[in-house]
Amino acid sequence: MRTAYKCRAYPTPVQAAVLSRTFGCVRLVWNKTLDERTRRYRNENTRTSYRETDATLTSWRRGEELAFLSEVSCVPLQQTLRHQHMAFQNFFSGRARYPRFRSRTGRQSAHYTRSAFRMRSGSLTLAKTSTPLRFTWSFDDVDVTELDPTMVMVSREPDGRWYVVFAVDVAESAVAHPTNHAIGVDLGLKTFLVTSDGVQVANPRKLAGKARSLARYQRRLARCQRGSNNRRKAKAKVARTHRKVRNARQDFLHRTSTALVRSADMIAIENLNVSGMVRNRRLSHAISDAGWGEFRRQLEYKCERAGRALVVVDRWYPSSKTCSTCGHLLAELTLSARHWSCPGCRTRHDRDLNAAKNILAAGRAVVRARSGDACGADVRRQGSSFPRSAVNQEVRAVRLGA
Ligand SMILES: [Zn+2]
Numbered sequence: 001m002r003t004a005y006k007c008r009a010y011p012t013p014v015q016a017a018v019l020s021r022t023f024g025c026v027r028l029v030w031n032k033t034l035d036e037r038t039r040r041y042r043n044e045n046t047r048t049s050y051r052e053t054d055a056t057l058t059s060w061r062r063g064e065e066l067a068f069l070s071e072v073s074c075v076p077l078q079q080t081l082r083h084q085h086m087a088f089q090n091f092f093s094g095r096a097r098y099p100r101f102r103s104r105t106g107r108q109s110a111h112y113t114r115s116a117f118r119m120r121s122g123s124l125t126l127a128k129t130s131t132p133l134r135f136t137w138s139f140d141d142v143d144v145t146e147l148d149p150t151m152v153m154v155s156r157e158p159d160g161r162w163y164v165v166f167a168v169d170v171a172e173s174a175v176a177h178p179t180n181h182a183i184g185v186d187l188g189l190k191t192f193l194v195t196s197d198g199v200q201v202a203n204p205r206k207l208a209g210k211a212r213s214l215a216r217y218q219r220r221l222a223r224c225q226r227g228s229n230n231r232r233k234a235k236a237k238v239a240r241t242h243r244k245v246r247n248a249r250q251d252f253l254h255r256t257s258t259a260l261v262r263s264a265d266m267i268a269i270e271n272l273n274v275s276g277m278v279r280n281r282r283l284s285h286a287i288s289d290a291g292w293g294e295f296r297r298q299l300e301y302k303c304e305r306a307g308r309a310l311v312v313v314d315r316w317y318p319s320s321k322t323c324s325t326c327g328h329l330l331a332e333l334t335l336s337a338r339h340w341s342c343p344g345c346r347t348r349h350d351r352d353l354n355a356a357k358n359i360l361a362a363g364r365a366v367v368r369a370r371s372g373d374a375c376g377a378d379v380r381r382q383g384s385s386f387p388r389s390a391v392n393q394e395v396r397a398v399r400l401g402a
Contacts, residue, residue, distance in 0.1 A: 001169070001170050001305065002150075002167060002168070002169055002170070003167075003168055003170050003305065004165050004166065004167045004168065005137075005139055005142065005147075005165065005166045005168070006163055006164075006165045007135040007136055007137060007138070007163065007164050007165075007166075008135065008136050008161065008162065008163060009133055009134065009135040009154065009162040009163055009164040010134045010135065010136075010162065011133055011134070011162055012131065012134075014129070014131075015126075015129050015131065015133060016162075018072070018126075018128050018129050019110065019126075019154055019156070019162075020108075020156075021071065021072055022072040022073065022076055022110045022128075023108035023109070023110055023156065024104075025068070025069050025072045025076075025077060026076050026077060026080045026108075026109070026110050027102045027104065027108070028066075028069075029057060029060075029069070029077045029080055029081065030080045030081075030084060030101075030102050031101050031102055032060075033053050033056070033057075033081060033084060034084060034099055034100075034101060035101075036048070036053075036056070037053075037084075037088070047088070047092070048088075049085075050081060050082065050085040053081045053084070053085070054078060054081055057069075057074075057077060057078070057081060061074070071128075072128060073112070073116050073126075073127035073128050075111075075112055075113055075115060075116035075127065076110035076111055076112060076116070079110075079111035079112075079113065080110075080111070083111075084099060087099040105158060106158060107155060107156070107157055107158060108155060108156045109153055109154065109155035109156075110153070110154050110155075111151060111152075111153045112126055112127065112151065112152045112153070112154070113150070113151055114150060114151075117149075117152050119147060119148065119149060119152075121145045122137070122144040122145040122147065124152065124164070126152070126154070133154075133164065135164050147166060147168065148168065149166040149167055149168050150167055150168065150169055151166075151167040152164060152165070152166055152167070153165040153167070157243075158239065159236070159239055159240060159243065170305070175306060175307035176261070176262065176306035176307060176308065178265055179262075179263065179264055179265055180265065181263065181264045181265060182264055182265060182266035182267070182268070182360060182363070182364065183195045183196050183197060183260070183263065183264040183266075183267055183268070183356075183360060184196040184267075184268045184269075184356045184357060184358070184359035184360025184361070184362075184363060185260065185267060185268065185269045185270075185356060185359065186270065186319065186352045186353075186355040186356040186359060187269065187270065187272060187292055187295070188352055189203075190203075191203065191352065192256065193256070194350075194352035194353055194355070194356050195260075195356055196353070196356040196357045196359070196360040198353055200352075201256055204248065204249075204252045206248060207245065207248050207249055207252065210241065210244055210245045210248060211245055213241060214238070214241045214242060214245055217234065217237050217238045217241050218238055220234050220237075221234040221235060221237075221238050249291050249294075250294075253291050253294055253295050253298055254298060256295070257295060257298040257299050257302055258302065260299065261299065261302045261303055261306050261308055262306075264308070265308055265309065266308065266309040266310075266311065266363060266364075266367060267299065267303065267308065267309070267310050267311070267363075268311045268312075268313055268359045268360050268362060268363020268364070268366075269296065269299065269310070269311075269312055269313070269359065269363075270312070270313050270314075270315055270317070270319060270359055271312045271313060271314055271315045272292055272296075272315055309367065311363035311366045311367060313359050313362040313363055313366070314362075317358075317359075317362055319354075319355040319356075319358040319359050319362070320333055320351055320354070320355045320358075321333045322354075322358050323342040323344060323345065323347060323349065323354070324349070324354045324357035324358050324361065325342065325345050325347045326342060326344045326345040326347070327344075328342050328343065328344030328345065330343075333351070337351060338350070338351050338352075339351065
């Protein structure tokens with residue numbers, strides 16, 4: 001299995017010059033090859049193979065006109081040809097649009113395979129540079145001095161920040177310790193989530209503030225005249241704020257999803273129809289802010305990596321209106337009602353906690369149904385044997401209690 005670690009990088013001026021030159025060559029090779037490919041495809045209806053593009057690259061490096069291509073490492077240039085080949089395969093099979101030209105104002109990147117970098121005791125040296133590239137390592141649970149990446153990607157964002165991504169092959173033995181614990185998770189707008197244990201995770205307030213200033217900068221940008229200096233400045237401000245909002249949200253979602261995956265062998269969540277809900281205007285802003293889709297994606301891959309079971313419960317299951325104690329189903333429960341008392345067993349419920357308990361029970365029912373017996377004690381073993389498709393399986397009308 002493959003995983004990746006993304007870090008901020010701080011190249012020295014000399015390194016930055018080498019990398020910028022490499023980015024330029026990568027872009028040139030991509031664009032020139034794409035141009036050639038497009039011409040052959042349109043005029044002669046011929047597809048170009050990776051081998052052909054690689055041979056052309058060699059002739060460019062040997063020729064006089066493009067001799068500067070041999071001043072940078074050959075590996076990122078070949079990698080970009082590989083990526084373009086993949087992009088064309090995806091296009092021909094109808095999975096993607098036609099590959100596009102790369103712009104010098106967009107994000108720049110270069111991929112280095114093992115032959116083009118050296119990683120020793122946590123220090124990274126790239127081809128054609130003589131000093132290690134400085135980067136910040138913020139993954140406390142991974143020892144950087146033990147890191148043995150199969151590939152390294154260096155990039156520069158349009159705002160001038162540098163990043164390095166380490167791609168690492170992870171053994172399947174990365175399975176986390178069993179906790180003998182299962183949780184149900186209710187995602188909400190008021191609080192981000194409530195677990196069946198009663199743990200509440202609030203939506204980060206800072207995020208709302210940042211999102212408000214983003215909206216303000218966007219309005220200011222809309223008022224600026226096209227091509228003016230003020231517009232350029234306003235645009236940079238919007239891009240910076242965007243990045244801050246995005247990073248803060250990602251950070252929050254990662255912390256939350258990691259904590260959940262650590263805490264339980266089986267996690268049950270509701271299958272929220274996020275795109276359908278986003279169409280509801282009144283809720284839309286809060287929901288796209290909440291990042292439920294991204295949270296679900298993180299839970300999926302983190303559970304798979306740690307050998308945990310993620311069970312997704314059908315969204316039509318009335319988790320809020322069903323009593324988690326006796327199974328009584330309320331006819332109606334308004335969105336504003338935070339508490340309610342069960343007419344069947346007189347239990348007083350917190351709306352979200354009750355929903356989380358029901359989601360857990362529904363998740364357990366799914367696990368039992370899948371494993372074919374009533375025990376379900378070793379959830380972890382069953383979890384790791386879950387086929388991928390089972391994660392997305394929806395279970396309709398899970399009845400609880402009487
Ligand atoms: Zn009840």
